[in-house]
Amino acid sequence: MPSPRLLVIEGNSPKTMAEHKAVGGTIASQGYGDLLRELLPGAAVDVCYPGDVAAALPQGQALEGYDGIAITGSGLHVYNDGPEVTRQIDLVRAALSTGTPLFGSCWGLQVLTVAAGGQVRRNPKGREIGFGRGIRLTDAGRKHPMYVGKIEVFNAPTVHLDEVETVAPGTTILASNAVSAVQSAEIRTNGSVAWGVQYHPEYPLRELAAIVRRIGTGLIAEGFFGDETEVKAFSQELDTLDKDPACKRLSWRHGISTNVLDKKLRTSEVANWIEFQVLPTRAKRGRG
Known part of the structure; x- marks a missing residue:
């Protein structure tokens, strides 16, 4: 049997990737x-790289040839016009017609929602940055395979300014918190199943640190930090905790639990997607 083939859709523009x-x-x-x-x-x-308007994109049978498709986060806003956004919506809409399992993180959930007929807005409650707190599974979430091995209320690496405003037809909300009513969802459309989360199970703490450094000026303007010194100190502490997850001093200071510090627990949603979506669909297609 051939090896499993997965596709990652990069959500960022070349400018953001470089920054x-x-x-x-x-x-x-x-x-x-x-x-x-x-x-x-x-x-x-x-x-x-659909955010790069010069990049070629897979179409039709090329998309069907994958066993799973994952969509990254992004610094873009799905409600803005421009080819770097519309190309992504069109690509994900095409992927949703193939029966190939999809998984989206943050921007990925938002693009899936719009491609399937829902709406996304700038969150009127403002940005959620660092860690999504008190994410609680719904009744459907507690029974859902994406959350096998997950506790009912948890924190997760998070950075987003936008949120799902109107869910697409075929959506089941799996988790919520005080900042966003849709922290995760399953979308069933056109014979395809997509799982999406508003947070980032794929991010180690060092990636949160890099994002804080990259958008630090904006975070100061939004009131999360007083000045560049605070931005630098926060990002350095996340980098330190990434290298030493057992550092009680910093995990206590930032209220970061084992659910985030333990990589297996943090990434369990993605692992469960592979186990309960990618591999079974691959077997049904006679590929493994």
């Missing part, structure tokens, strides 16, 4: 691809 790399971050699709290879050893992972 993120310049502050010591890892390109979102690279980090996602590394995690997928770790969770599914032997998998071949391709990446496409």
